Amino acid sequence: MSDLQNKDLQFEQERVNFVIKEIERKKQKLQKNTGGVSSDVLELRKTFWEDVTVNMDEPDDVIETAASIKQQAELLSERERTYKQMDKQIRILERLKFSPYFGRIDFFEKGEANADHVYLGIASFMDEHDENFLIYDWRAPISSLYYDFAPGPAVYNTLEGQIEGDMELKRQFIIRASEIKAMFDTGVTIGDEMLQEVLGNNANAQMKSIVATIQREQNQIIRNERSKLLIVQGVAGSGKTSAALQRVAYLLYRHRDTLKSENIMLFSPNPLFNSYVSTVLPELGEENMEQATFMEYLNHRIGKKFDVEDPFDQMEFLLNQEDNQDYHTRVKGIRYKASLAFKDIIDQYEKDLSSKGLLFKDLVFRGEIIISNEAISDYFYSLDSSFAIPNRMEMVKDWLLRELKRRVRQERSKSWVEEEVQFLEKEDYQEVYQELQDKNRYSDNSFDDFEQEQKFLAERVVKVKFKPLFSRVKRLNFIDMQTLYSQLFKKGANDTEILLDDWTQICLQTVDRLENDNIAYEDATPFVYLQDLIKGRKSSSGIRHIFIDEAQDYTPFQFAFIQRLFPYSKMTLLGDYNQAIFSGATESPTVITDYQEKEEDVEKIILTKTYRSTKEIVDFTRSLVEGGEAIEPFNRHGRKPTIKMTQSNLSNGLIQEKINEFLQEGHRTIAVICRTAAESKRVYAALKNELPLHLIEKSTIAYEKGILVIPSYLAKGIEFDGVILYDSSQYVNESERKLFYTVCTRAMHRLHLFATKDISPLMKNVSETLYEIES
Numbered sequence: 069m070s071d072l073q074n075k076d077l078q079f080e081q082e083r084v085n086f087v088i089k090e091i092e093r094k095k096q097k098l099q100k101n102t103g104g105v106s107s108d109v110l111e112l113r114k115t116f117w118e119d120v121t122v123n124m125d126e127p128d129d130v131i132e133t134a135a136s137i138k139q140q141a142e143l144l145s146e147r148e149r150t151y152k153q154m155d156k157q158i159r160i161l162e163r164l165k166f167s168p169y170f171g172r173i174d175f176f177e178k179g180e181a182n183a184d185h186v187y188l189g190i191a192s193f194m195d196e197h198d199e200n201f202l203i204y205d206w207r208a209p210i211s212s213l214y215y216d217f218a219p220g221p222a223v224y225n226t227l228e229g230q231i232e233g234d235m236e237l238k239r240q241f242i243i244r245a246s247e248i249k250a251m252f253d254t255g256v257t258i259g260d261e262m263l264q265e266v267l268g269n270n271a272n273a274q275m276k277s278i279v280a281t282i283q284r285e286q287n288q289i290i291r292n293e294r295s296k297l298l299i300v301q302g303v304a305g306s307g308k309t310s311a312a313l314q315r316v317a318y319l320l321y322r323h324r325d326t327l328k329s330e331n332i333m334l335f336s337p338n339p340l341f342n343s344y345v346s347t348v349l350p351e352l353g354e355e356n357m358e359q360a361t362f363m364e365y366l367n368h369r370i371g372k373k374f375d376v377e378d379p380f381d382q383m384e385f386l387l388n389q390e391d392n393q394d395y396h397t398r399v400k401g402i403r404y405k406a407s408l409a410f411k412d413i414i415d416q417y418e419k420d421l422s423s424k425g426l427l428f429k430d431l432v433f434r435g436e437i438i439i440s441n442e443a444i445s446d447y448f449y450s451l452d453s454s455f456a457i458p459n460r461m462e463m464v465k466d467w468l469l470r471e472l473k474r475r476v477r478q479e480r481s482k483s484w485v486e487e488e489v490q491f492l493e494k495e496d497y498q499e500v501y502q503e504l505q506d507k508n509r510y511s512d513n514s515f516d517d518f519e520q521e522q523k524f525l526a527e528r529v530v531k532v533k534f535k536p537l538f539s540r541v542k543r544l545n546f547i548d549m550q551t552l553y554s555q556l557f558k559k560g561a562n563d564t565e566i567l568l569d570d571w572t573q574i575c576l577q578t579v580d581r582l583e584n585d586n587i588a589y590e591d592a593t594p595f596v597y598l599q600d601l602i603k604g605r606k607s608s609s610g611i612r613h614i615f616i617d618e619a620q621d622y623t624p625f626q627f628a629f630i631q632r633l634f635p636y637s638k639m640t641l642l643g644d645y646n647q648a649i650f651s652g653a654t655e656s657p658t659v660i661t662d663y664q665e666k667e668e669d670v671e672k673i674i675l676t677k678t679y680r681s682t683k684e685i686v687d688f689t690r691s692l693v694e695g696g697e698a699i700e701p702f703n704r705h706g707r708k709p710t711i712k713m714t715q716s717n718l719s720n721g722l723i724q725e726k727i728n729e730f731l732q733e734g735h736r737t738i739a740v741i742c743r744t745a746a747e748s749k750r751v752y753a754a755l756k757n758e759l760p761l762h763l764i765e766k767s768t769i770a771y772e773k774g775i776l777v778i779p780s781y782l783a784k785g786i787e788f789d790g791v792i793l794y795d796s797s798q799y800v801n802e803s804e805r806k807l808f809y810t811v812c813t814r815a816m817h818r819l820h821l822f823a824t825k826d827i828s829p830l831m832k833n834v835s836e837t838l839y840e841i842e843s
């Protein structure tokens with residue numbers, strides 16, 4: 069290190085020391101205040117009822133009591149909010165104390181006398197007098213300079229307009245436990261020493277924040293404000309998920325007065341992924357957004373009556389059942405049901421149903437049909453047909469509820485009720501007695517009182533029995549959705565408008581499955597969509613921004629459905645068509661490949677640089693896919709992918725040996741990726757006594773560092789230090805190319821392929837210089 073560099077380092081360390089002292093001072097002050105608020109909260113909770121005037125004598129007193137409780141509750145929740153806020157600030161200060169900032173820029177604004185020294189960290193921090201920023205939040209407008217420019221002329225946008233100037237210095241720091249561990253000045257080309265440092269590390273069981281090294285093109289995604297729909301096509305490892313999470317943090321900061329974490333929703337590919345990304349936002353001082361898999365949403369909407377196939381089981385079918393004679397029909401069905409053309413068919417179906425064809429279920433009470441499906445249908449079609457179906461359904465519901473109430477009154481005097489009254493519990497009698505007393509229904513005549521009591525008890529018995537019917541009607545479950553969806557295919561089988569090979573077969577297959585209360589994954593979205601058209605659905609207004617990760621796995625139909633659910637939300641879609649493993653298996657359309665950008669507020673950003681894997685691994689993986697030459701690796705080196713040919717069945721000893729080799733090289737997260745769940749189970753069973761293994765299944769919700777055995781399609785979105793592909797010879801069909809590419813791109817530092825037969829034909833275009841064959 070030169071003298072100058074030494075002096076710089078000393079200067080910066082002194083500044084770090086100073087800033088940390090300030091942070092500590094502020095933290096102590098805040099802790100003192102928090103203590104006060106915390107004891108306020110405790111005290112308020114303890115004395116809640118003492119400070120409330122409770123008086124229920126007169127109606128006026130009741131109103132006064134309610135007001136007094138409300139006032140006290142508001143005071144308590146205001147104090148609790150303040151406490152939570154202060155606690156959050158303390159946690160941020162603790163993080164800043166550990167690592168106050170990661171970057172510095174000196175910016176000479178046009179027309180100013182001096183350059184501003186801007187230090188960037190995960191949150192803003194001001195000096196003692198609250199006058200100057202000692203740290204700028206990475207999301208502040210001026211901070212974008214750090215991500216968008218190298219030293220030289222630079223501009224940034226503020227609400228007041230564009231600010232021009234010259235960036236004189238751009239410096240990056242790695243500060244840990246208050247000490248500068250590394251410091252890099254970047255020249256005209258944006259330096260990547262820091263990135264080298266970060267990317268060279270081991271994989272984690274949890275995703276990391278990339279705040280210190282966000283790249284310019286990623287910053288365009290993070291700070292995008294213009295588009296209602298932002299579509300990101302990014303190659304494997306280009307930082308799509310990372311950028312999405314940073315974008316959530318950015319939006320929460322930028323709209324902090326109006327947008328809360330519960331207004332943001334992330335659709336993630338599997339339950340495991342939720343835990344994988346769960347620490348990024350807290351690391352940045354923000355709360356996690358809402359997270360769900362699309363399947364969870366569908367299950368919630370379809371209810372428990374049906375057994376709904378999930379995408380993983382569908383994938384297992386596609387990987388295992390090629391010899392099954394229904395396979396090709398099903399594949400065609402999957403492809404068709406993914407399309408907007410099928411959505412149009414359902415839209416047309418709904419239009420037809422407006423004038424005839426809706427199906428209802430009888431309302432049955434004690435084995436007797438009390439309102440027949442025909443009667444419901446007649447009532448429905450007697451209503452003004454200019455009302456939309458859901459509006460008419462509401463009217464039918466009101467009518468049915470009235471009818472049921474009438475029926476309850478009639479039923480009270482029936483003999484079965486009298487019998488049941490005799491079997492009532494003592495508590496029921498007591499409650500009825502109390503009820504009558506409250507209503508002052510007792511007379512002086514004990515005979516009348518007995519009559520009254522019997523009447524009340526009978527009513528009670530009947531109401532309990534009718535309850536399930538009432539709730540069915542309230543939930544509109546008098547509509548026969550199952551047969552209605554099925555009817556589309558029964559009708560469709562004879563439909564000459566659908567010019568699709570095997571259409572009749574597809575229809576038969578679908579009807580057959582539905583009759584067994586089973587819904588295939590490709591039918592789940594169309595089913596819920598039709599249900600929404602018939603029953604009506606209020607859009608979820610609380611969600612203002614939707615993120616869809618692994619968006620290539622969503623069909624155009626599914627995306628149109630999501631858009632309909634959240635018509636007022638902005639959306640960010642992140643995907644990679646080369647990893648469209650589900651649609652790859654069936655050649656179905658996906659939203660990433662087939663979305664027509666018609667509207668002005670739709671923007672598409674393409675990421676071609678990849679950061680996850682070493683250059684050697686990327687050189688190999690990119691030759692697996694068409695157009696792969698456009699994928700740009702980051703200049704980080706490692707060993708070429710290795711392939712080991714084995715004669716017959718792959719021996720457990722060989723896998724064990726390879727895992728040990730990876731461990732010795734210092735890798736901590738190693739995945740043995742198998743093609744299917746069954747294969748994963750076999751490998752796990754064979755090796756679990758030899759090595760500390762974790763088996764990952766579709767229901768696994770969290771995973772730890774270590775050695776994992778995982779089926780191919782569950783490894784999406786995640787990364788490992790080393791990947792061992794169990795048997796690459798099994799990936800033979802073109803339909804598995806994307807799956808093969810996806811699993812190979814999970815490796816950060818080492819990739820090893822076993823091959824029990826020949827080298828996979830999918831590697832036909834991979835030059836032999838790009839891998840090593842191990843003897």
Ligand SMILES: Nc1ncnc2c1ncn2[C@@H]1O[C@H](COP(=O)(O)OP(=O)(O)OP(=O)(O)O)[C@@H](O)[C@H]1O
Binds near residue numbers: 283286311679
């Ligand atoms: N700007 C960056 N600075 C540091 N690390 C980065 C950056 N961008 C991406 N990475 C790292 O690259 C790896 C891949 O990122 P990420 O998982 O977000 O990519 P992806 O595009 O979602 O990948 P895939 O589609 O393959 O699942 C992660 O380890 C991430 O931390």
